[in-house]
Amino acid sequence: MDFKYDVIVIGAGHAGCEAAAAAANLGSKTCLITMDMNKIAQMSCNPAVGGIAKGQIVREIDALGGYMGLVTDQTAIQFRMLNRSKGPAMWSPRAQCDRNKFIWAWREILENLPNLHIWQDTVKEIIVENGEITGLKTLMDVEFRAKTVILTAGTFLNGLMHIGKTQLPGGRMAEPASYLLTESIVQHGIKFDRMKTGTPVRIDGRSVNYDLMGIQDGENDFHKFSYMDTSIRHLKQLQCWTCYTNEEVHQILRDGLADSPLYNGQIQSIGPRYCPSIETKIVTFPDKDQHQLFLEPEGETTQEMYLNGFSSSLPLDIQIRALRKIPAFKDLVIYRPGYAIEYDFFDPTQLKHTLESKIIKNLFFAGQVNGTTGYEEAGGQGIIAGINAHLNCHGGEPFVLGRDEGYIGVLIDDLVTKGVDEPYRMFTSRAEYRILLRQDDADMRLTERSYQIGLAKRDRFDLLIEKRDEIHRVVDFARKHSVKVGPINDWLEAVGTTPLKQGCKLIDLINRPQITLDNISEAVPSFKEELDKIVERKEEIKEAAEILIKYEGYINRERMIADKIERLETIKIKGKFDYNSINSISTEARQKLIKIDPETIAQASRIPGISPSDINVLLVLLRK
Structure with missing residues (x-):
C-alpha cells in the first residue's frame, strides 16, 4: 500500500470532512485519518445545523x-x-438532524469520492524538514508522506472531560x-493554549411529561440549505419543546457551585461567553428567576433528547436534582450527564488567510484547533483549507474570501487578524456587510468563484446562471412595467396602502x-x-427578486462602502516595514504589527490596538 499523498487531513469532524472532500474533488490524492470511522462528522453537541449567522455559513459551504x-x-x-421578523440580512436557516443518519450520509459521500482514502488510526507526530511538513506518524507506527497536511483535530488534543470532581x-x-x-507541533515554535466547552445532559424521552411543555413546530415552506435539487423531508418533521428553569x-x-469545576479552580481554560453553562447563567444573571430550555430530539427513532440551554459540568446528582424541580422533568431519567471538556488549540494569528501556518510551510489548521466553536465555523474553515492545500500542491493563486464576500471570509479574517480570547462563535453583528451576505x-456570491477553480461542478454553475437570469428577468419587468390609476386603487386600499394619484412603475409599488x-x-x-414563466425553484427566485427590489438602496450603499475599503485591501505592506524602527506609532501598535505581520493596510486597520493615526503613519511612509 502506498502511503504517499498530496493532502492528508487529520480528523474527520466537520472541518476535516469538508477539507478532505474539497481537496479530493479538486483532484488531489487525499487521505482522511480518523480515530473511528463510525464517528465521521459526529455532532458532538447539539444535533442541529445552522442558526443565527451559522446558517449563512452553511449556505456558503454549499455554494x-x-x-x-x-x-x-x-x-x-x-x-x-430564524429571525423572520427582521430584515432578510438577519434570516438564518436552522435544522434539527438525525444524528446517526447524519454520520452515515457523510460516510457514504466520503467513501465514494474519487481520490479519497480513509485510514483509521491516531496521529502522534508530524514530520518537518527544513521548515516544511513532509509527513506524519501514527500510533500504529505507520509513516505517511504528504505534500500538505491539514490538522482538524477538534477537542481531541489532550482532551480532558469534567463531571464535578470526576475527570476523564x-x-x-x-x-x-x-x-x-x-x-x-509546538516544538517547531507554534504557540498553543487551552480552551473549554461543554455539552448538556441527554434525556430519555419516555421520562418527560410533554403536556407540561410548550411545542415548537418546524416550518413547511420551500426553504432548505442546499442550492442543489434536494428536498428537505417536511412531512417527517418532528416537534421540539420548550420549558423554563425556576428558582428551586x-x-x-x-x-x-463549590463542586463546579468552573468555580472551584479545577478548570482554568477559556470558556464560551455566548454559549454559557447553566451554572454560569445563574452567576452572571443572579436576578433572573428563569432561563428558557429547549428539548430537541436526537433522531427519528431514538428516545434520546438533547436539552439545549442546560450545559453543565456540575456533579451528576446535582444536575438530576435540579432538573427534577422542573415540572416536565419530575420523573427524569437520563442517558448521561452534561460535562465540560478542556482541549488544546493553536493561536490563529499564526496563520495566513489561506489557513496555512506562517511557521511550518504546507501545514494547515481548521476548526476548533483554531479556537472556534460550532460545526458550521469548522466546516467553513475546512473547505477553505482543503482548497488551499490542493492549490499548494498543484499551483494556483491562494483562494481567500473577503469580508464582503462571505461570513467565512469574516470568520477567517477575524481569526488571523484579531486572534481569540474565548471560543469564537459567528454572529451577524461580526459582519459589517451583512446586507451583502x-x-x-450565497450562490450568487461564491459559486462562480468556486467553479473557476474546479470545485463547484458544471451542474451547480448552470443552476446559478439559470437562477440569476430568472431573477434579472423578474426585476427588469417590474422596473419597466407601468401601472395606471384605475382598478388597482381598490386593491391598494384593500391591502392597507395609499391609492395612486398618478401612474407609476410596478417596482415602486413592490417597494x-x-x-x-x-x-x-x-x-x-x-x-x-x-412569474408563471419560472419553472424551477419558483419560490426561491421570487424571494430573491423581492429582496433585491425592496432593499436595493441598502445593498447599493453597502456595496459602495465595501468597494472603498477594498482599495485598502490592494495596498500590500507585508515585508515593507521594520515595525520596530517606526517610532511614530505606538508601542502597542508596533508589537501587534510584528505579531500579526498583516498582508495589507486594510488588514492592519482591523488589528485591535491599531489606531487610525497608526494607519496614517504607515500610508505616509508608503508614499515616501
Missing part, C-alpha cells in the same frame, strides 16, 4: 461545492428560518483523547411594505404571467 448543506437536507427532522481523559464521551501530537432549580445549582444569495410579489401578481395579471 462553494461543499456537503454540509446537502447532508443536512438529507437528514433533517425539523427545519426553521477523552476527546468526547467514551472516545479517547489524542496525545503527543500537540507536543510534536437555581437554588440547587447555587448550592452546588444574506442566506438567499411598499404591504406589497409582495405574490399579492401584487394577483392585481397585475401581466406580472402574474411573468
Whole structure:
C-alpha cells in the first residue's frame, strides 16, 4: 500500500470532512485519518445545523461545492428560518438532524469520492524538514508522506472531560483523547493554549411529561440549505419543546457551585461567553428567576433528547436534582450527564488567510484547533483549507474570501487578524456587510468563484446562471412595467396602502411594505404571467427578486462602502516595514504589527490596538 499523498487531513469532524472532500474533488490524492470511522462528522453537541449567522455559513459551504448543506437536507427532522421578523440580512436557516443518519450520509459521500482514502488510526507526530511538513506518524507506527497536511483535530488534543470532581481523559464521551501530537507541533515554535466547552445532559424521552411543555413546530415552506435539487423531508418533521428553569432549580445549582469545576479552580481554560453553562447563567444573571430550555430530539427513532440551554459540568446528582424541580422533568431519567471538556488549540494569528501556518510551510489548521466553536465555523474553515492545500500542491493563486464576500471570509479574517480570547462563535453583528451576505444569495456570491477553480461542478454553475437570469428577468419587468390609476386603487386600499394619484412603475409599488410579489401578481395579471414563466425553484427566485427590489438602496450603499475599503485591501505592506524602527506609532501598535505581520493596510486597520493615526503613519511612509 502506498502511503504517499498530496493532502492528508487529520480528523474527520466537520472541518476535516469538508477539507478532505474539497481537496479530493479538486483532484488531489487525499487521505482522511480518523480515530473511528463510525464517528465521521459526529455532532458532538447539539444535533442541529445552522442558526443565527451559522446558517449563512452553511449556505456558503454549499455554494462553494461543499456537503454540509446537502447532508443536512438529507437528514433533517425539523427545519426553521430564524429571525423572520427582521430584515432578510438577519434570516438564518436552522435544522434539527438525525444524528446517526447524519454520520452515515457523510460516510457514504466520503467513501465514494474519487481520490479519497480513509485510514483509521491516531496521529502522534508530524514530520518537518527544513521548515516544511513532509509527513506524519501514527500510533500504529505507520509513516505517511504528504505534500500538505491539514490538522482538524477538534477537542481531541489532550482532551480532558469534567463531571464535578470526576475527570476523564477523552476527546468526547467514551472516545479517547489524542496525545503527543500537540507536543510534536509546538516544538517547531507554534504557540498553543487551552480552551473549554461543554455539552448538556441527554434525556430519555419516555421520562418527560410533554403536556407540561410548550411545542415548537418546524416550518413547511420551500426553504432548505442546499442550492442543489434536494428536498428537505417536511412531512417527517418532528416537534421540539420548550420549558423554563425556576428558582428551586437555581437554588440547587447555587448550592452546588463549590463542586463546579468552573468555580472551584479545577478548570482554568477559556470558556464560551455566548454559549454559557447553566451554572454560569445563574452567576452572571443572579436576578433572573428563569432561563428558557429547549428539548430537541436526537433522531427519528431514538428516545434520546438533547436539552439545549442546560450545559453543565456540575456533579451528576446535582444536575438530576435540579432538573427534577422542573415540572416536565419530575420523573427524569437520563442517558448521561452534561460535562465540560478542556482541549488544546493553536493561536490563529499564526496563520495566513489561506489557513496555512506562517511557521511550518504546507501545514494547515481548521476548526476548533483554531479556537472556534460550532460545526458550521469548522466546516467553513475546512473547505477553505482543503482548497488551499490542493492549490499548494498543484499551483494556483491562494483562494481567500473577503469580508464582503462571505461570513467565512469574516470568520477567517477575524481569526488571523484579531486572534481569540474565548471560543469564537459567528454572529451577524461580526459582519459589517451583512446586507451583502444574506442566506438567499450565497450562490450568487461564491459559486462562480468556486467553479473557476474546479470545485463547484458544471451542474451547480448552470443552476446559478439559470437562477440569476430568472431573477434579472423578474426585476427588469417590474422596473419597466407601468401601472395606471384605475382598478388597482381598490386593491391598494384593500391591502392597507395609499391609492395612486398618478401612474407609476410596478417596482415602486413592490417597494411598499404591504406589497409582495405574490399579492401584487394577483392585481397585475401581466406580472402574474411573468412569474408563471419560472419553472424551477419558483419560490426561491421570487424571494430573491423581492429582496433585491425592496432593499436595493441598502445593498447599493453597502456595496459602495465595501468597494472603498477594498482599495485598502490592494495596498500590500507585508515585508515593507521594520515595525520596530517606526517610532511614530505606538508601542502597542508596533508589537501587534510584528505579531500579526498583516498582508495589507486594510488588514492592519482591523488589528485591535491599531489606531487610525497608526494607519496614517504607515500610508505616509508608503508614499515616501
